Amino acid sequence: MSALVTAWQFDSKGSGEELSLEKAQSAPSDKIVWVHLDATHPDAKKIIHDFADLNDHVVASLFADNTRPRCDVFDDGYLINLRGVNVNEGKDPVDMIAARIWISGTRIISLRRQPMMAFNDLRHAFAKGRGPTGQGDFIARIANSLTERMSPILETIDDRITEFEDMGYLDSKTDSELVELRQDIARLNRYITPQQQALLKLSNLEADWLSDGCKATIRHALDSVMLYLEELKELKERMQILSDQLQTQSNGRIEHTMYVLSVIAGIFLPLGFLTGLLGINVGGMPGVEDENAFWLVTVLIGAIGLGQYLYFRWKKWI
Structure with a gap:
C-alpha cells in the first residue's frame, strides 16, 4: 500500500x-x-x-x-x-x-x-x-x-x-x-x-x-x-x-444497614448476656434439677425479646 x-x-x-x-x-x-x-x-x-x-x-x-x-x-x-x-x-x-x-x-x-x-x-x-x-x-x-x-x-x-x-x-x-x-x-x-x-x-x-x-x-x-x-x-x-x-443513596444504604445491625445488636445483647450467665459452669445454678427449667428460660427469653421489639416499635426505632 x-x-x-x-x-x-x-x-x-x-x-x-x-x-x-x-x-x-x-x-x-x-x-x-x-x-x-x-x-x-x-x-x-x-x-x-x-x-x-x-x-x-x-x-x-x-x-x-x-x-x-x-x-x-x-x-x-x-x-x-x-x-x-x-x-x-x-x-x-x-x-x-x-x-x-x-x-x-x-x-x-x-x-x-x-x-x-x-x-x-x-x-x-x-x-x-x-x-x-x-x-x-x-x-x-x-x-x-x-x-x-x-x-x-x-x-x-x-x-x-x-x-x-x-x-x-x-x-x-x-x-x-x-x-x-x-x-x-x-x-x-x-x-x-x-x-x-x-x-x-x-x-x-x-x-x-x-x-x-x-x-x-x-x-x-x-x-x-x-x-x-x-x-x-x-x-x-x-x-x-x-x-x-x-x-x-450509597450513604443512605450504608446508614440503613448499620442501623439494622445496631437494632439487632440491641435486641440480642441482653439476651446473649442472660444465656451466657445461665451457661456458667458453677454450683448453685437455679433450676438445674428442674425438668421444666429449660422451657421456662426459653419462654422468659422470648418474652424479653418480644418486649424489646415492642418497645423499639413504640419508640419508632424500627
Whole structure:
C-alpha cells in the first residue's frame, strides 16, 4: 500500500483533477496541489521532503504521535492541526483523531493516521466538480466538517445522562457507567478546548489565500466549538449532580444497614448476656434439677425479646 492516499490539483472554480504522486510532484508551481498522506506509512516522510522543503520542526510536528489542535505561522507556511471525532467502524468516537495540515504557497500537505471523513468529503466534492476553490476554502471546509461531526456525539452523551436522570434511583452498575461518561467528557474537553484557540487564531490569520468568506466559515465553526464547550460544561455539572445523588443513596444504604445491625445488636445483647450467665459452669445454678427449667428460660427469653421489639416499635426505632 502506498503512503499516498490521494492527490488533487484544483482551481478557483472548484474543479479538480486527481493526480498520481509523480504528477503531483511535477505540477506547475502556479497550480494548487493537495497531497494527502498516510502518516503511518514508512515512505510518508520521504514523499514530504520530495514534495516540499520543510524544516525538521514542521516535519516532527506533522508526524508527532500525540498532537493538540494548533495553528502556527512559519516564514514559509502555516501548520494547522485540528481534531475530529473518530467515526470509523469499531472505533470509539470520543477517541478524537488528528488532521495535520501544512499550507505553503500553492502546496497543501495533509496527513492522517486513521481514515477521516472530512478528507473524504473533499474527495467526493472534487469528484462532483464542487471542490474547494483555494487554500482558504480547503481549510475552512475541513474545519467545518470536523466541527459538524462533533454534535451527534455530544447529543448521545446528553441522552445517556438524561436516561440516568429519569431513573430516579441509581445502583452500583450505574456508578461504573457514570465513570465512563465522565471520562468521555474529559477526553472531549481535552481536545475541543485547544481547538477553540486554534480556530480563533486561524480565523484571524492575515494570509493572502484566506478570504473574508473563508474566515466567516471558520468563525462559524468556532462558534459551534464554543457552544460545544458550554454543553460539555453543562454535562459535567449534570454528571456531578448524578454522582452526588449516587453517593447520597450509597450513604443512605450504608446508614440503613448499620442501623439494622445496631437494632439487632440491641435486641440480642441482653439476651446473649442472660444465656451466657445461665451457661456458667458453677454450683448453685437455679433450676438445674428442674425438668421444666429449660422451657421456662426459653419462654422468659422470648418474652424479653418480644418486649424489646415492642418497645423499639413504640419508640419508632424500627
